[in-house]
Amino acid sequence: MRDGDEWVVNGQKIWTSLAHHSAFGILIARTDPDVAKHQGITYFICPMDAEGIEIRPIIEMTGGHTFNEVFLTDVRIPDANRVGDVHGGWSLAKVTLGNERVSLSSGGALWGMGPAASDLLDEVRGGGGCDDPVRRDQLAQLHIEAELLRLIRLRTVTARIRGEQPGPEASIRKILADEHGQRIMELAKDLAGPHGMLEHQRAGGAPDLWGWHWGYLFSPALTVGGGTGDVQRNIVAERVLGLPHDIDVEAGRSWADARRG
Ligand SMILES: Cc1cc2nc3c(=O)[nH]c(=O)nc-3n(C[C@H](O)[C@H](O)[C@H](O)COP(=O)(O)OP(=O)(O)OC[C@H]3O[C@@H](n4cnc5c(N)ncnc54)[C@H](O)[C@@H]3O)c2cc1C
Incomplete structure (x- = not known):
């Protein structure tokens, strides 16, 4: 007030x-x-x-x-x-949220931070490779996803350099990147076997924030923070595919009215 x-x-x-x-x-x-x-x-x-x-x-x-x-x-x-x-703050809030989605999009699996698919591949190569065909297939799939995300990221950066505001394509990238991040962390845990239950530590005993263990525990947050995967899918459906607006039982009602209901 x-x-x-x-x-x-x-x-x-x-x-x-x-x-x-x-x-x-x-x-x-x-x-x-x-x-x-x-x-x-x-x-x-x-x-x-x-x-x-x-x-x-x-x-x-x-x-x-x-x-x-x-x-x-x-x-x-x-x-x-x-x-x-x-x-008139809602339109500004949408611009802020669009920019947040772009800011969460650099190379690492955890909103652009932490290890990436390439780090997991390096770990596997460094450990002597992997001859389980299912795991090899999963690793190849992660590499393909990482390449797609890299190209989408370049497209977004180019648009920003041209002075364009982030649009619904940032939602497409977020949907793909968050689930990709969760798959990386899950596969890293699976590949580690029983060792995956151990927490990585830096020298001196501090937890390794960007290690696989921390990342695995953090990764469920990826599809929630910055707008959930479901809400991003609604944005893509409505603003990219032009599908009808999601059902809104509060449509036409004031905020106070909807709260009373
Ligand atoms: C690590 C992390 C950091 C965060 N940091 C911040 C921060 O700094 N500042 C901040 O303000 N918030 C922050 N958040 C909050 C985050 O933005 C919200 O949790 C998120 O947007 C989801 O909103 P909600 O929690 O109200 O869930 P709800 O909107 O109540 O959603 C609950 C469930 O219903 C689904 N759902 C909701 N609406 C729809 C719909 N229309 N169609 C289909 N499904 C729907 C959701 O997908 C979800 O599964 C953070 C969250 C996390 C996990």
Whole structure:
């Protein structure tokens, strides 16, 4: 709600990556409950040290602490921190999410980070090769997928250099890359046999964050964070293939109305 030159924000947001390290966060706030749900949203840059912000850690099954639950109680954000029009934040949010998908797309299997299919192939070659025909077939398939993803990535980078905004092709890449990452981690675990149950450690005992073990435990998150695979498929269906819009039982209702229902 607006109060002069400030906005007073109350609410809660789960899964906020790196909130405990961040100076600023992007805050997408409901500013008008009486319009359709994609309207009435405003986009702010929120200082993470503002009074009324509480950051509670969430520990993942990797044992790490990447994300948090953030509570906002009467947090005052200056109107100068608003990006774009009042109630017009949804279109900006979509641009941000499109860019996030591109930023998650460099070479590694874990949202562009960590080991890639080529690292797994190197490990197999280094260990004397693999004569199991099923495993060999899976390795070849991963190599093919990695090459396809590399070419899609080059196409995306070229489009960005031309000044084009990321479009639905970023969703196609995310669907392919996330499931590819999960397959790499799963095959690495299978190939490691009983050793796969051991955690890799760096010298000094620190966990090897980008090792196969950590990656295997992190990999289920790939198809959830940054927009789930199901939602990416809806984007591809509607915006690339031109299929009818997904059924929306809240269509035509205001946000407040839908919440009451
Ligand atoms: C590692 C990680 C980091 C994250 N970091 C951040 C962050 O920094 N900031 C942030 O804001 N969020 C972050 N998230 C949250 C993430 O964006 C959401 O979890 C994700 O978008 C899914 O939303 P949800 O959890 O509300 O699930 P829901 O939307 O409730 O989905 C639940 C299930 O229903 C399916 N579903 C939902 N809608 C549809 C539909 N229309 N059609 C078909 N199926 C559907 C989904 O695919 C899913 O299987 C992070 C998540 C992870 C895993």
